[in-house]
Amino acid sequence: MLTIDAQVHAYERDHPGRPWAGVLHGPPEVTGDDMVAAMDAVGVDGALLVSAFTMYRFDASYALDVHAKHPTRFRLIKPVDPTDPGVADVIADWAATKGTVAIRIMLNRGASEDPADPGLNRVLAAAARHSLPVNLLCWGRLAQAQALAARNPDTRLVIDHLGLQQPFEPPVPAEPFAELPKLLELAAYRNVVVKITGACTLSHQPFPYNDIWDPLGRIFDAFGLNRCMWGTDWTRAVAFLTYAQGVEAFRLTDRLSDSDRAVLMGGTLQRVYDWAGKA
Numbered sequence: 001m002l003t004i005d006a007q008v009h010a011y012e013r014d015h016p017g018r019p020w021a022g023v024l025h026g027p028p029e030v031t032g033d034d035m036v037a038a039m040d041a042v043g044v045d046g047a048l049l050v051s052a053f054t055m056y057r058f059d060a061s062y063a064l065d066v067h068a069k070h071p072t073r074f075r076l077i078k079p080v081d082p083t084d085p086g087v088a089d090v091i092a093d094w095a096a097t098k099g100t101v102a103i104r105i106m107l108n109r110g111a112s113e114d115p116a117d118p119g120l121n122r123v124l125a126a127a128a129r130h131s132l133p134v135n136l137l138c139w140g141r142l143a144q145a146q147a148l149a150a151r152n153p154d155t156r157l158v159i160d161h162l163g164l165q166q167p168f169e170p171p172v173p174a175e176p177f178a179e180l181p182k183l184l185e186l187a188a189y190r191n192v193v194v195k196i197t198g199a200c201t202l203s204h205q206p207f208p209y210n211d212i213w214d215p216l217g218r219i220f221d222a223f224g225l226n227r228c229m230w231g232t233d234w235t236r237a238v239a240f241l242t243y244a245q246g247v248e249a250f251r252l253t254d255r256l257s258d259s260d261r262a263v264l265m266g267g268t269l270q271r272v273y274d275w276a277g278k279a
Helices: 032-042 061-069 087-095 118-129 142-151 180-188 210-223 243-252 258-272
Strands: 004-008 046-050 074-079 100-106 134-137 157-159 192-197 228-231
Touching (some): 004 192, 004 228, 032 243, 046 061, 046 100, 087 118, 100 118, 192 210, 243 258
Parallel strands (some): 004 046, 046 074, 134 157, 157 192
């Protein structure tokens, strides 16, 4: 089986040639080479490299540079701007670019809260035309995500980070899974997939984070493992755990069989994002 991480970030140090727009929680620099070294150390075969919105906004040039150097290890996801009248052309160009597998909407970063917003639905329609899944960062916006799924049944929507607000640094919220019922309602929509990314940052226990498994089990039961995919959300999670711990927590648990692990830690992702076809 291939083990593929459903979300990692890579970025250079802030410099005039590619200046940061903001500061992401994480090390001062995690280059593509650094990310590959971390993956190699624990036997992770590949990862979806999500261009870091905090630093680079809608500019995915660094992610493209990383893919050019490591084409077998990464596929690429780019945030797009729903307020851009030319966003459909942006999506078309991205879809034609080697190594690209999806786009992303940061719903909680100033996007309209209206499910009927023309810009949002323009993005979802264009993505469907190009067979690109749309990743939704929708913390606090799960009801909107549900309405978008209903309005766009031909668009594959991928809910980032369980759809649940995740901390950037300790402490973990007292009730980190409080909005889980809202996520579970999305299971009724067959075009919705869930990224089980950053889950370990919701644990009140040390490695191997045993208290996450009951709520995760409810997600697996509702969606089925064929609509769930594991990932670390590296580097956002560095204040809580090492990359190895984010991987090994899912390898060591007895709550997953070997066949479950094969689906969750790579199988679903390869199918949803057409990993082999997007080299």
